[in-house]
Amino acid sequence: MSRRRQIYEGKAKILYEGPEPGTIIQYFKDDATAFNAQKKGMISGKGVINNRVSEHIFTLLSGIGIPTHFIRRLNMREQLVKQVEIIPIEVVIRNVAAGSLSKRLGIEEGTQLPRTIIEYYYKDDALNDPMVADEHIACFGWATQEEMHDIADMAIRVNDFMSGLFAAINIRLVDFKLEFGRIWENDYSRVLLADEISPDGCRLWDMVTNEKLDKDRFRQDLGGEVEAYQEIARRLGLLPVDPDTEVLDLESHRKNRGL
Ligand SMILES: Nc1ncnc2c1ncn2[C@@H]1O[C@H](COP(=O)(O)OP(=O)(O)OP(=O)(O)O)[C@@H](O)[C@H]1O
Numbered sequence: 001m002s003r004r005r006q007i008y009e010g011k012a013k014i015l016y017e018g019p020e021p022g023t024i025i026q027y028f029k030d031d032a033t034a035f036n037a038q039k040k041g042m043i044s045g046k047g048v049i050n051n052r053v054s055e056h057i058f059t060l061l062s063g064i065g066i067p068t069h070f071i072r073r074l075n076m077r078e079q080l081v082k083q084v085e086i087i088p089i090e091v092v093i094r095n096v097a098a099g100s101l102s103k104r105l106g107i108e109e110g111t112q113l114p115r116t117i118i119e120y121y122y123k124d125d126a127l128n129d130p131m132v133a134d135e136h137i138a139c140f141g142w143a144t145q146e147e148m149h150d151i152a153d154m155a156i157r158v159n160d161f162m163s164g165l166f167a168a169i170n171i172r173l174v175d176f177k178l179e180f181g182r183i184w185e186n187d188y189s190r191v192l193l194a195d196e197i198s199p200d201g202c203r204l205w206d207m208v209t210n211e212k213l214d215k216d217r218f219r220q221d222l223g224g225e226v227e228a229y230q231e232i233a234r235r236l237g238l239l240p241v242d243p244d245t246e247v248l249d250l251e252s253h254r255k256n257r258g259l
């Protein structure tokens with residue numbers, strides 16, 4: 001018997017109806033997919049880490065005045081968020097060439113871009129999430145010009161903030177994906193940052209070794225996915241570490257938290 005209504009099951013998360021109208025619960029799974037779900041697998045413990053990392057970053061972003069859907073984390077795998085009308089655009093912010101940018105334009109992976117690039121992709125799995133221009137977004141009414149203004153402004157602020165956050169722990173924020181949604185108050189709507197921010201949707205490279213600490217380990221069969229996700233959480237100060245051995249001390253963490 002299920003104790004609440006499931007709204008949607010995606011590739012990485014399940015959405016449930018929240019306790020109050022206008023809220024939903026995001027449940028973070030360990031499932032991993034790549035290349036529009038042509039490649040499927042599991043990264044054990046990923047959901048727990050992504051839930052925690054996303055909570056951390058969304059909380060910090062609220063602190064600098066970015067409006068977000070995040071309300072609070074409920075447990076190891078779930079968070080309560082405001083339900084939004086998702087704007088069907090994936091916003092990709094790039095600081096260094098990698099992934100599809102390198103492939104499509106022949107720019108060597110790792111090339112520092114002279115300026116930050118924002119790209120938009122139409123969220124449609126059947127079409128393979130095609131890249132679109134502002135003109136398509138306006139023409140087909142996926143978002144208004146005003147919403148696109150707010151989105152671009154927020155994307156730049158989030159990028160500046162996150163680039164610094166990760167640089168401080170010796171990680172290069174190569175690129176990342178954001179999703180936005182609108183909430184309605186009477187006849188007016190506001191744009192909020194939604195979905196998640198985690199190593200699933202970011203490229204994060206160690207600044208010293210250039211080691212990849214994100215979902216590219218899974219995409220490219222590099223191995224060590226779990227360790228990479230843990231390393232991000234650890235450097236962000238989100239995993240307990242034994243101060244003497246600097247080894248992950250999950251046992252005492254569980255005991256301290258009564259888990
Ligand atoms: N606050 C929110 N309110 C409503 N929907 C949300 C909210 N935040 C995120 N979502 C949506 O919930 C889903 C999260 O599930 P998941 O990330 O597993 O989806 P997905 O398989 O990646 O699918 P998609 O291609 O739609 O992103 C996404 O469709 C995302 O757009």
Ligand SMILES: [Mg+2]
Binds near residue numbers: 010012
């Ligand atoms: Mg998703």
